[in-house]
Amino acid sequence: ESANGKLVSAFIVANRPYIPTQYEDITTYSKNLKQHFLSQIDFSNYLLQSSSFLVDRVTGYVFNLVENPSNYTYKVLVDDVSKAISNDHLKIKTTLVEILWQRFVTMENHELANYITDTYLLDLANKSENKVLAETITSYKKTSVGTKAPNFxxxxxxxxxxxxxxxxxxxxxxxxxxxxxxxxxxxxxxxxxxxxxxxxxxxxxxxxxxxxxxxxxxxxxxxxxxxxxxxxxxxxxxxxxxxxxxxxxxxxxxxxxxxxxxxxxxxxxxxxxxxx
Incomplete structure (x- = not known):
């Protein structure tokens, strides 16, 4: 309440922790914590976009929330992030999904990088008319480990x-x-x-x-x-x-x-x- 009208208010609301109203076992608590992790965030907020908060929150959700994740788990987490960000916020959604794509590229996880390309990022790049991004992710997919090298x-x-x-x-x-x-x-x-x-x-x-x-x-x-x-x-x-x-x-x-x-x-x- 004391933060109302101040710049910090957007961060306090977005970072509001999950606090159970009654006792929960660890499985229930983990499930509710996961559901709450992104639900408080206004991805259209300019202050959040201008800071590292959104990047930290999204990457934290995908890479830090689950212990020993499999590729299946990663896909579910990436799907959750995409659902949490409205398509009305095309620019910020494209940026955040590209950051996830780049992280998997760095990890040399070709399956996840190409999953993000096929499921979300190429469509976002085309809708935002980002030709450089579209060419980059398409080239990566064509030359991923396990694919046949393009002929010349x-x-x-x-x-x-x-x-x-x-x-x-x-x-x-x-x-x-x-x-x-x-x-x-x-x-x-x-x-x-x-x-x-x-x-x-x-x-x-x-x-x-x-x-x-x-x-x-x-x-x-x-x-x-x-x-x-x-x-x-x-x-x-x-x-x-x-x-x-x-x-x-x-x-x-x-x-x-x-x-x-x-x-x-x-x-x-x-x-x-x-x-x-």
Missing amino acids: EIASTQNTTSLHNLEGSDYYLLIFWSSGCGHCLNELPKVKELVADKTNLKVVAFGLEDEPTKWTEEIKKYPEFIHTVGLGKWDNPTVKTYGIAATPMYFLLSSSKIIMAKPYAYEDLEMVVKKL
Whole structure:
């Protein structure tokens, strides 16, 4: 009551704890606590939107409310969050659901990230005309671990083929890199050394280039790699399909071009390759 008319009032109301009016066993209390956790929040309140409160509350609900959650449990919690936020508040709902999606991406939980995309986020991105978000989550889904890597043409002076038509190896390491990327030029020699004794693995190096002059010279250092160039660099269709936002980026593929791993850094790649 003393907070009425003050800025803090919105936070006090939104953070009102669940207090039983009579004795409840732990199961009943937990159920009521869960139902109460989001029910006091006015997601349209500008003050709450301008703070970290909504993010903390939503992520706390999904990731901290249940001990040892399964993917099924996570889906139920995500569903609860979506139901709690009205579609009338499109911008804040899109933002909060995207944060949940990003958290599962960071956890490398592809199933949950793609569940959020298919069930909520792609529709929200389209309704809010957020083309960048729609492209990002679609690219992630197409290149998730367990999916078949999108096909692309591989052109060389000898012949033209495609990723899916490559044969003769148990594994393929797909690298997106650029001759203008200092980090790439530092890591590619390490990759060459790392795979030197891996006769069951072939490297496919996709160069992101504005023009091919420097790339043509640089690939002479790696005659064992299968090279192809993507002109247009970040605007190249294959680069967009794979959602490449930085180089180098690695994808380990099976013989049938199923994505087995997406090592983020060279150290991660090293661990993956050494197990083959």
